[in-house]
Amino acid sequence: MNINLKLQLVTIVPLVLALVAVLIVTQVQYQSLSEQTVYEYRHSVMSHRKDELRNYVALAEGATEHIYKNKNLSNEQAQTLVKQVLSNMRFGKDGYFFAYHYDGTALLIPGQEWRIGKNWLDLEDRNGVKLIQGLIENAKSGGGYLNYVFNQPSKGGEVGKKIGYSRELEDWQWMIGTGVYIDDIDQEIAVLNASIGKHIRNTSVMTLIIGLVAVIAIFFTGQFIRFSERKLANRKLRELNERIFQTQEEECKRVSRELHDGISQTIAAARFSLETAQLKHQNNDDASNEMERSMELICKIMGDIRAISHQLHPGLLEDYGLGAALEELGRDFSQRTEIQVDVERLSLRNILSTEVKTALYRIAQESLTNIERHANASKVSISLKLVPNWLVLEIIDNGQGFDYQRYDKSRDKKTKVHQGIGLRNMKERLSFYQGDLTVKSEHGGTKVSARIPQSQLRFNASNASEN
Incomplete structure (x- = not known):
């Protein structure tokens, strides 16, 4: 593996790891935010529904109070009038008021008259909640809420989640109350969860795409820079080789010039002196001057050679x-x-x-x-x-x-x-x-x-x- 590829891996791998970490952290944070948002939404809607129930019951109490406290009416007459008033008070598709005696006997339940007169004290929903007992206990304690499952008239008797609120008519030992179905809240929350989940997925996909684009961009940028640097390095190497060759050529020319103009001419002069000395010697003439001249020229040649050698690589540099x-x-x-x-x-x-x-x-x-x-x-x-x-x-x-x-x-x-x-x-x-x-x-x-x-x-x- 070459060094450039290693450098690219050193750059890209941390980026990929950081991208994965960002995706994981984003998913966790979004999930936490989603759960918190859903919780806050459910809490807000449920608080609003509970306030509505309390207000509905207060409205019913206000509508029947003048009958309940009328001393000119017998209990039977007053109870009949109260049932009529409550029976006529409706809200929404499935909003009605009901009434039970403390012993669990159904007194009023619009749309389900077959329950009236029967004792439902031990009635349980599918989750095991004894709803009549719970509503009566809440009424006796001054009013309270109860979650349970009950038949939903608008859906043909299909059961649905419901929250009820009850109050008491103490003199008659009655519990009156009403309730609202909260399946729509679950549906809204499901839609909200789906919307948040879609947003999380879209954000994750966008983050992933941006990260991949960044990784690809870094990779190709690295490739381009490496190609450019290699091209520049090759160009500089060619220039350096040219300069080296030029320098070598100039050095060769200089040495050649020194040899030709200096040593070569001196050698020719020494040869001429030696030839002259040889001729004089053959003729028995005195050749000492020519021999002395030749020795001087040879010494000069040796000096010139030492000078050239010293210029090429001075011995003093290593020795001293x-x-x-x-x-x-x-x-x-x-x-x-x-x-x-x-x-x-x-x-x-x-x-x-x-x-x-x-x-x-x-x-x-x-x-x-x-x-x-x-x-x-x-x-x-x-x-x-x-x-x-x-x-x-x-x-x-x-x-x-x-x-x-x-x-x-x-x-x-x-x-x-x-x-x-x-x-x-x-x-x-x-x-x-x-x-x-x-x-x-x-x-x-x-x-x-x-x-x-x-x-x-x-x-x-x-x-x-x-x-």
């Missing part, structure tokens, strides 16, 4: 360290160009790796090459120093300077390989060690600063000293 190598580089540069070079040496005892030393040496070498070619300077200073958190190499000249901003931004396709290749090589060498390169140039001089963080050093800065 970066400070000594920079001093030697400055001395050779000064002898070759007659430009004064001052080196502020910092002895770094085993705190730099070979790679870091080589990188800094090449940066100094490239800077001196640029000074020789372009700066028209008479003095150069090279310093290597430690500042807080950084190891800094500075090369300063008093030359004519150049427009670094325009030079650095010259990046069109036709010139990006050939312009500023030395500066780009310096930056790339430093970037490998998390360092950076700054160039400040104006008329009168140029300052090149190469910095490498001390975290890239082998040991701490206490292993450094100035010489």
Whole structure:
């Protein structure tokens, strides 16, 4: 499994887990809210129904009170009138008033006259509730509610859930009351539950869709970014290869030029001197001058070869360290160009790796090459120093300077390989060690600063000293 796929999984898997967690929490919260809403709705409707029942019974009491308390009527006359009044009082489809004696005898129950005169004290509904006893007990206690199941006249005698409220006519030992069927409440609650359930499902589906769209978007965005980064990396790799090949080609040309213009010509001169010495020797003439000249030329060839070898890989860098190598580089540069070079040496005892030393040496070498070619300077200073958190190499000249901003931004396709290749090589060498390169140039001089963080050093800065 490649690293890009792992990174995508690290991004997507937590998102999927978070999505699942959100769905679960949403379901639980919605379910809790649904139950609370249904409970509050049922409680509110039941409270309203109970208030209605109490008001209906109070209305019945008010309608019969003048008869009940009339002393001019006999009990039988008054009871008959009360039954007539209550029988005529109806509300809704199934709303009526009923009356029972304390002994359980039915006195009034509109629509179910066959029950009148019979004792129903022990009547139970299908749930085992002794409804007549309960209503009578509630009446005796000053009024109360009772839930039970009873026949529903509007539905042909089909039983339904009912809540009743009863009061007493104490002098007659009567219980009068009424009730309302509450099956419609259950139906409304069922509709409410269905509506809430549908809303929960729709919300869950929308959350799931949004989450899936987000996961898919992240996946394809990651794919696109990976493709773009790969394309950019390939382009940069091609550019780097081009620069490497260009640098190698320039180095080969330089070495070839050194060999052809310097060593090759010197070898030809030495060969000519040796041939002249050979001819003189054959003619028994004195050939000592030609032999001496040949030896001088051979020594010069050896020196030139050492110089080229030193430029390709200085032995001082490994044997004596970066400070000594920079001093030697400055001395050779000064002898070759007659430009004064001052080196502020910092002895770094085993705190730099070979790679870091080589990188800094090449940066100094490239800077001196640029000074020789372009700066028209008479003095150069090279310093290597430690500042807080950084190891800094500075090369300063008093030359004519150049427009670094325009030079650095010259990046069109036709010139990006050939312009500023030395500066780009310096930056790339430093970037490998998390360092950076700054160039400040104006008329009168140029300052090149190469910095490498001390975290890239082998040991701490206490292993450094100035010489």
